[in-house]
Amino acid sequence: MFSSSLILGTLVFATGSLAQQACNGYAQLCSVPYNQVTTVVTHNSYANFASPAANQACSITTQLDDGIRGLKLSAVVPTNSTMSNPVTDIHLCHTSCSLLDAGTATDTLTTVASWLKANPNEVLTIMWNNPNNVAFQDSDFNAIYQAAGLTDYVYTQPTGNNTWPTLQQLISSGKRVVTFADLGTDSSSVSWLLPEFNYVFETPYDNRNESAFSSACVIDRPVNPSSPNSMMYVMNHFLYGTLTLGNLSVELPQKGTANITNAQSLLTQANACRSAFGRYPTFLEVDFYNLGNTLSIAAQLNNVTYSNSTQLKCNSAGSNGNSGQSSASELLVSTLTNLFLVFLGVYLLL
Ligand SMILES: *[C@@H]1O[C@H](CO)[C@@H](O)[C@H](O)[C@H]1NC(C)=O
Ligand SMILES: *[C@@H]1O[C@H](CO)[C@@H](O)[C@H](O)[C@H]1NC(C)=O
Ligand SMILES: *[C@@H]1O[C@H](CO)[C@@H](O)[C@H](O)[C@H]1NC(C)=O
Ligand SMILES: *[C@@H]1O[C@H](CO)[C@@H](O)[C@H](O)[C@H]1NC(C)=O
Ligand SMILES: *[C@@H]1O[C@H](CO)[C@@H](O)[C@H](O)[C@H]1NC(C)=O
Ligand SMILES: *[C@@H]1O[C@H](CO)[C@@H](O)[C@H](O)[C@H]1NC(C)=O
Numbered sequence: 001m002f003s004s005s006l007i008l009g010t011l012v013f014a015t016g017s018l019a020q021q022a023c024n025g026y027a028q029l030c031s032v033p034y035n036q037v038t039t040v041v042t043h044n045s046y047a048n049f050a051s052p053a054a055n056q057a058c059s060i061t062t063q064l065d066d067g068i069r070g071l072k073l074s075a076v077v078p079t080n081s082t083m084s085n086p087v088t089d090i091h092l093c094h095t096s097c098s099l100l101d102a103g104t105a106t107d108t109l110t111t112v113a114s115w116l117k118a119n120p121n122e123v124l125t126i127m128w129n130n131p132n133n134v135a136f137q138d139s140d141f142n143a144i145y146q147a148a149g150l151t152d153y154v155y156t157q158p159t160g161n162n163t164w165p166t167l168q169q170l171i172s173s174g175k176r177v178v179t180f181a182d183l184g185t186d187s188s189s190v191s192w193l194l195p196e197f198n199y200v201f202e203t204p205y206d207n208r209n210e211s212a213f214s215s216a217c218v219i220d221r222p223v224n225p226s227s228p229n230s231m232m233y234v235m236n237h238f239l240y241g242t243l244t245l246g247n248l249s250v251e252l253p254q255k256g257t258a259n260i261t262n263a264q265s266l267l268t269q270a271n272a273c274r275s276a277f278g279r280y281p282t283f284l285e286v287d288f289y290n291l292g293n294t295l296s297i298a299a300q301l302n303n304v305t306y307s308n309s310t311q312l313k314c315n316s317a318g319s320n321g322n323s324g325q326s327s328a329s330e331l332l333v334s335t336l337t338n339l340f341l342v343f344l345g346v347y348l349l350l
């Protein structure tokens, strides 16, 4: 009697807590292995200023609140820095810090750590890009994560193991930040700093028009991976436009058409990549996630129902002082003002 009611009580308790529990917003995803969930990654997540070089319209906190669970960050050392202390000298910049400098990586990760603390059922992926191929050490990233209070959350997947834990397992263990770095780390001393191309491949990222996506379900990086069938993959789905000023050419994200790029076009490429690779993309990497139906498409690929009855924070008035769609005149003024800065930035680069 005693033991059976104890068992019953335990069962009720377990069922009750399972019913309430959601993993990355959906109870159905709790039992799905990390590598089988489709996650939206914001391309250059930090580049969210009112600038024609911006890739996103809202702050990283707003992105996370809206359901973004993957951040692509560029680690850059400003040219006037000596890189004596990674905590202050590694910045989030758009290739050159004279073009767009979002401050120290430490500051952004500190914000991310406090969001994770307040949101205990969320698994986050951070992908580091090293656009200038700086010879960073693993210890540099360890120092930043430590300063930001993120090291308690980092997950280590053993090298060569392509069987990933479920979202629930990651959440229960408290190790719910998965970190990849594309190149330039020593990949030896810090176990959680996963060399991206041992686990993940990427489709081409330099696409200039919608038709380019139709031939973009191919492996771009790394070159000839040895076991592509057991890797996860990033489907890059954003467009660059080229602004030509005399013999200068500047690559700019395409905010004006992101509502088209992030709608049917995104779903079409995901389906094409599924045909090519035998599974949906693990990561959908986009610009301006708030335009189009990015998150509802990701939900559809995950077989869950996206509730889009509430507006994205990014699109609600005054969310970030940086609304989703700018009027043509706002865009023109901002483009003309910033063109000068871009021009200056490029000039400084030359
Ligand atoms: C480097 O340059 C930036 C402006 O681009 C300036 O804010 C910063 O103080 C400079 N840092 C050093 C160490 O001179
Ligand atoms: C691979 O990782 C999974 C998840 O962490 C673990 O359950 C499994 O035991 C690992 N397999 C090997 C061969 O290490
Ligand atoms: C689209 O872009 C690709 C390169 O990404 C280029 O080869 C092609 O000519 C472009 N097509 C059109 C119609 O502009
Ligand atoms: C631009 O092109 C002209 C003519 O081809 C050349 O003389 C000049 O050096 C170029 N300027 C730059 C900044 O490349
Ligand atoms: C996309 O946004 C532009 C404004 O940037 C608007 O003119 C156009 O109607 C939108 N298209 C769709 C399909 O929503
Ligand atoms: C909202 O969800 C419905 C049904 O999934 C979908 O058709 C629609 O495109 C979505 N809208 C947005 C803005 O995500």
Ligand SMILES: *[C@@H]1O[C@H](CO)[C@@H](O)[C@H](O)[C@H]1NC(C)=O
Residues within 6 Å of the ligand: 032, 036, 037, 038, 301, 302, 303
């Ligand atoms: C969704 O369903 C498809 C088709 O049955 C399957 O391949 C995929 O693994 C499912 N995704 C998730 C996250 O369960």
